Amino acid sequence: xxxxxxxxxxxxxxxxxxxxxxxxxxxxxxxxxxxxxxxxxxxxxxxxxxxxxxxxxxxxxxxxxxxxxxxxxxxxxxxxxxxxxxxxxxxxxxxxxxxxxxxxxxxxxxxxxxxxxxxxxxxxxxxxxxxxxxxxxxxxxxxxxxxxxxxxxxxxxxx
Amino acid sequence: xxxxxxxxxxxxxxxxxxxxxxxxxxxxxxxxxxxxxxxxxxxxxxxxxxxxxxxxxxxxxxxxxxxxxxxxxxxxxxxxxxxxxxxxxxxxxxxxxxxxxxxxxxxxxxxxxxxxxxxxxxxxxxxxxxxxxxxxxxxxxxxxxxxxxxxxxxxxxxxxxxxxxxxxxxxxxxxxxxxxxxxxxxxxxxxxxxxxxxxxxxxxxxxxxxxxxxxxxxxxxxxxxxxxxxxxxxxxxxxxxxxxxxxxxxxxxxxxxxxxxxxxxxxxxxxxxxxxxxxxxxxxxxxxxxxxxxxxxxxxxxxxxxxxxxxxxxxxxxxxxxxxxxxxxxxxxxxxxxxxxxxxxxxxxxxxxxxxxxxxxxxxxxxxxxxxxxxxxxxxxxxxxxxxxxxxxxxxxxxxxxxxxxxxxxxxxxxxxxxxxxxxxxxxxxx
Numbered sequence: 124x125x126x127x128x129x130x131x132x133x134x135x136x137x138x139x140x141x142x143x144x145x146x147x148x149x150x151x152x153x154x155x156x157x158x159x160x161x162x163x164x165x166x167x168x169x170x171x172x173x174x175x176x177x178x179x180x181x182x183x184x185x186x187x188x189x190x191x192x193x194x195x196x197x198x199x200x201x202x203x204x205x206x207x208x209x210x211x212x213x214x215x216x217x218x219x220x221x222x223x224x225x226x227x228x229x230x231x232x233x234x235x236x237x238x239x240x241x242x243x244x245x246x247x248x249x250x251x252x253x254x255x256x257x258x259x260x261x262x263x264x265x266x267x268x269x270x271x272x273x274x275x276x277x278x279x280x281x282x
Numbered sequence: 283x284x285x286x287x288x289x290x291x292x293x294x295x296x297x298x299x300x301x302x303x304x305x306x307x308x309x310x311x312x313x314x315x316x317x318x319x320x321x322x323x324x325x326x327x328x329x330x331x332x333x334x335x336x337x338x339x340x341x342x343x344x345x346x347x348x349x350x351x352x353x354x355x356x357x358x359x360x361x362x363x364x365x366x367x368x369x370x371x372x373x374x375x376x377x378x379x380x381x382x383x384x385x386x387x388x389x390x391x392x393x394x395x396x397x398x399x400x401x402x403x404x405x406x407x408x409x410x411x412x413x414x415x416x417x418x419x420x421x422x423x424x425x426x427x428x429x430x431x432x433x434x435x436x437x438x439x440x441x442x443x444x445x446x447x448x449x450x451x452x453x454x455x456x457x458x459x460x461x462x463x464x465x466x467x468x469x470x471x472x473x474x475x476x477x478x479x480x481x482x483x484x485x486x487x488x489x490x491x492x493x494x495x496x497x498x499x500x501x502x503x504x505x506x507x508x509x510x511x512x513x514x515x516x517x518x519x520x521x522x523x524x525x526x527x528x529x530x531x532x533x534x535x536x537x538x539x540x541x542x543x544x545x546x547x548x549x550x551x552x553x554x555x556x557x558x559x560x561x562x563x564x565x566x567x568x569x570x571x572x573x574x575x576x577x578x579x580x581x582x583x584x585x586x587x588x589x590x591x592x593x594x595x596x597x598x599x600x601x602x603x604x605x606x607x608x609x610x611x612x613x614x615x616x617x618x619x620x621x622x623x624x625x626x627x628x629x630x631x632x633x634x635x636x637x638x639x640x641x642x643x644x645x646x647x648x649x650x651x652x653x654x655x656x657x658x659x660x661x662x663x664x665x666x667x668x669x670x671x672x673x674x675x676x677x678x679x680x681x682x683x684x685x686x687x688x689x690x691x692x693x694x695x696x697x698x699x700x701x702x703x704x705x706x707x708x709x710x711x712x713x
Contacts, residue, residue: 226335
């Protein structure tokens with residue numbers, strides 16, 4: 124699980140690097156080469172979707188998403204664990220519905236309609252596939268968190 | 283009638299948030315619950331997925347990760363220290379010297395970077411210990427640092443003004459950027475007034491006046507950092523490049539300077555990149571779920587319902603603006619700025635525009651208003667960072683924060699009722 128996190132981190136840093144190069148290339152090609160590049164705009168936008176969702180999954184794995192933790196910290200013992208389990212289950216439900224089920228259906232629809240992007244002509248399904256992938260990652264992390272909650276030796280109890 | 287949907291949306295959101303579900307997921311959950319009331323589950327899920335993905339599909343939003351990255355590089359690359367030294371030589375000899383240094387440093391930082399959190403981290407960690415050495419209380423130092431770092435949200439470049447431009451359906455980023463200068467400086471000035479009074483009362487030390495030669499030297503030292511302002515803002519206003527392109531150039535420039543100052547190493551870069559990716563993706567996920575929720579609201583015609591009930595209370599622009607300000611102050615305490623802007627702009631902007639209020643002016647009001655919320659519990663990202671950096675607690679920092687809040691509210695009222703403060707500079711540039 125930790126290994127997965129590290130690799131995911133490197134992959135995200137790599138995507139950021141490409142996104143940065145892509146926008147810089149756009150300026151360079153317009154002013155220095157005077158032949159504006161046609162794909163950079165689109166490539167950077169699609170990378171942003173990937174970074175947003177995959178990065179959201181990464182941040183979820185680190186327990187970095189901002190929450191109001193007044194109630195969870197006020198409760199003690201069993202009820203605190205129960206509340207944290209409930210929070211994780213709610214997150215899983217949303218992610219399962221919107222990202223995994225909704226995302227897969229979106230991928231399926233765009234794929235069967237053969238929709239491609241305007242500039243790069245890549246199937247839009249490739250862009251949207253990150254929705255279910257991130258969703259599954261988040262669910263994996265949240266199940267890990269729930270298991271850790273029920274294991275008293277572990278200290279990890281972040282939602 | 284859409285009142286049921288409004289109730290479902292608000293109740294479910296408050297419940298999810300209250301029991302401790304992270305904000306991004308609370309927004310997503312309450313949006314989808316509301317949508318499930320009127321349409322079937324499978325289309326609801328698919329629509330939500332699509333709205334989240336297409337919400338991020340925006341060239342404008344790309345500026346956010348780049349400005350965050352540039353902010354990190356400013357911190358790590360030795361630019362922040364040079365700005366702080368300049369601020370110290372400028373302001374150190376006033377009563378409450380270091381407090382003013384903090385405020386001016388925050389404004390300078392805000393003028394070259396786009397995020398308040400980066401400013402609070404950089405300046406708090408450098409100036410905090412020195413303020414304590416000179417006899418300031420830790421809590422006062424933290425309070426000044428927290429409130430002053432929000433001035434950077436108005437002073438361009440500013441990520442949140444970019445988000446507002448998006449939420450408002452295309453108010454010019456260049457116009458918003460120019461409009462932010464005076465309100466940002468005014469807010470900083472108000473904070474300085476309060477800090478000076480507080481410091482006099484408590485007898486905090488006054489630094490020695492710096493020699494002119496030293497001031498001059500620190501200014502020369504800070505020029506490369508300040509030149510970023512010329513590239514980014516100059517480039518955007520002159521129409522040489524878009525805000526997004528400017529943000530990418532800012533990254534390259536700060537990267538180059540960091541290596542030139544020999545403060546950055548190549549092997550640190552993956553870590554810096556990853557840090558900014560994780561900071562950014564927290565914001566991006568909020569943006570994705572907020573945009574989806576905002577779509578649900580317009581699908582359920584919630585903005586019309588809210589607008590009708592607000593306008594039923596009064597049709598006086600001053601009263602309406604006051605009410606909106608009060609609502610936003612409340613919203614800001616428990617909601618992060620980005621989702622608040624994305625969700626409430628589509629609701630309030632049509633109302634105020636109908637009353638003849640300029641969308642640029644309203645954007646500035648909204649950002650300054652929500653800036654106050656960033657410094658208040660229970661949810662205040664800048665408050666958390668500022669308290670963390672200073673090594674104190676939220677409950678201790680509240681007391682010195684109160685007078686500074688009053689300063690911010692006075693600034694907010696001035697900016698709300700004198701549109702010229704926001705609109706005069708843009709008008710000079712033909713906006």
